[in-house]
Amino acid sequence: MDGERNREVELTIPMLQDMELAASRVAEALAEVLKFDEEKRAEVSMALLEACINSFEHSKSEDRKVYITFQTAPDELKITLRDHGVGFQRESIDPPKIEEKLRPGVRKRGWGLKLMESLMDSVAIDSDEYGTTIVMVKKK
């Protein structure tokens, strides 16, 4: 346990334009340290980018911060992202479909969760009125 905690990287970013890049860079650097291939590095990096943007845009958190913990194991990177925002219900969000999105008047947005889920090996969302926690794992 202690050994694991000692491998943690913690990052707190403010909810400001472009700050998601700082987070995604850490993800990429750690994926490099773990010797993930370039494609997987880019995948982790983009999944975290999307998760950060969701917190920035939707959480309405008062402290305007996203708290991220990176845990490295020899063959996986686990990323836990938290915001202290209003939360949401994953179940109530329909998966986006391009055919529908292309219809006139339909909101084109709504791809972040789908991308995260497609790019990572697992994504677990725990969200309530005190905030949202997302645990994402990418295997080597």
Place this chain on the structure above:
Amino acid sequence: MDGERNREVELTIPMLQDMELAASRVAEALAEVLKFDEEKRAEVSMALLEACINSFEHSKSEDRKVYITFQTAPDELKITLRDHGVGFQRESIDPPKIEEKLRPGVRKRGWGLKLMESLMDSVAIDSDEYGTTIVMVKKK
């Protein structure tokens, strides 16, 4: 004041091989957000890399962590790095000279502080038996 605190990025890294890369990536990403040119981005990034390695190698800190705060202003990036190690006295360290380093038997190391000071606009070191704090500023 509050506005400033809200722009802070905080990063904690464990003192492990290659973890300095995660820190230097954040510095680089933030320098990019501030639209520093490529050269200055690389300079900030390397200065922080060196500061991290110093903590890893010399601090003997028990918690094996480096705590870094990044503060962004429109035209400067301020980086504060702390370790809870044994500290050192800046004054007692002579500036390295290549002529001397090239003599047989002389330890070749000892460039980190000089590099940090050359690459950043200012470097302030506060170090005692409870640890070391380094505040580095790079202007756009």
Place this chain on the structure above:
Amino acid sequence: MAETFTVNVAQDNGIWIFETHGYINNLAGEAISEKYREAFDQGGRQFLFDLEDSKIINSVGVSILIEILEEIVERNGTMAFCHCVPIVKKTFNIMGITQYASIYETRSEALAAMREN
């Protein structure tokens, strides 16, 4: 990346080429959309996006490309991409954009294919 985003527009035999530079986020998407609107209003129907210098994108930026795609599809036009890094290709695949827009390796390949259209 977080460099100021720019987009250059050129024309090649009726094909409008958009060359993007930098991170495609919401602001970049809007910048693209504005230039697209001008081209469309001048009668443009074939659009090639050269993403060589956009190695990072996000879904907010890409949503704006879907807005553009909607209009292009509706008017029987063509939207294509070239020089996409793997993560961009993958993103377009996941989103299903590749069902409506072709991705080519190089610009000349894209132009050749689009001219046959």
Place this chain on the structure above:
Amino acid sequence: MAETFTVNVAQDNGIWIFETHGYINNLAGEAISEKYREAFDQGGRQFLFDLEDSKIINSVGVSILIEILEEIVERNGTMAFCHCVPIVKKTFNIMGITQYASIYETRSEALAAMREN
């Protein structure tokens, strides 16, 4: 970067070329040092380090290059670098390595200059 560091060694008319790949840290420095030792023991006196694929270095890694430089200078050999990114050049300048080792833009420039030596 944090990819496993590698160094390839080649010879061109008595000039030993070390092509590094990856972050030059302590471990990489030691890997270079080992290969250097082999070349030196085979009589090598002219060494060119092509750093094109080493965009990140640290002072611990560079200190090991200074160890090598000490020996080369002592035996009247030559040490040179090429394809250095700006931060690497700057680092070598700050450390004063450029007083003892030349930095060339390209490998062919370096080889041409070293052959005249």
